[in-house]
Amino acid sequence: MDDLDHQLLALLRHDGRAALSDLALRLGVGRATVRARIERLQARGDIRGFTVVTPADMAHAPVRGLMMIGIEGRGTDRIMRQLGGFPEVREMHSTNGRWDLIVEIWTDTLEALDGVLARIRKLDGVATSETSLLLSTRKGR
Structure with missing residues (x-):
């Protein structure tokens, strides 16, 4: 690209x-x-589809978080492919600086978010992570 x-x-x-x-x-x-x-x-496959996000969609997944992920070695592409299979992962961003990826995750409950975070942390090559809950959105797409 x-x-x-x-x-x-x-x-x-x-x-x-x-x-x-x-x-x-x-x-x-x-x-x-x-x-x-x-x-x-x-x-x-760089564009996989077009979507609409409505307020009702956000009501069905009221718990949203940003997970910053540090990756060992050169596993970023592999981990991004794996994360693409997680239905809770809404967006993935590669970044520079301390974190290699920032992943937006939507779930129904805090317990479900905790489960997704645990699954991601177990992926081979994920070295470190930090997660922040999104409390509100002022401007969406």
């Missing part, structure tokens, strides 16, 4: 229903370029 792909993904994360012409204008490229890049990102 190049810089344009990253910019396109950032715009789509903000508004997954944005018109191709609006995306093209903001990126400074043609509509056909945006369409081709979206199709390529989907074909490669």
Whole structure:
């Protein structure tokens, strides 16, 4: 992925229903370029789908947390693939600095969150972690 792909993904994360012409204008490229890049990102699996999050969705998963994960060696890609199989994992972000990944987790209860955290900590290559509960969201997508 190049810089344009990253910019396109950032715009789509903000508004997954944005018109191709609006995306093209903001990126400074043609509509056909945006369409081709979206199709390529989907074909490669970089975009796995588009979703809508409603207030009702958040009510069904009222416990939300951010888990910062430190990974031993070069296992980041493998661990991200494994985390992709956790239904409670809503988003994953690779980062620089102290933590290798930041993972957003949604569950029904604190006990369920505790169980997910325990499963993640047992993954081979997870060296350290720290989790913070999300108390409120001021601005969502």
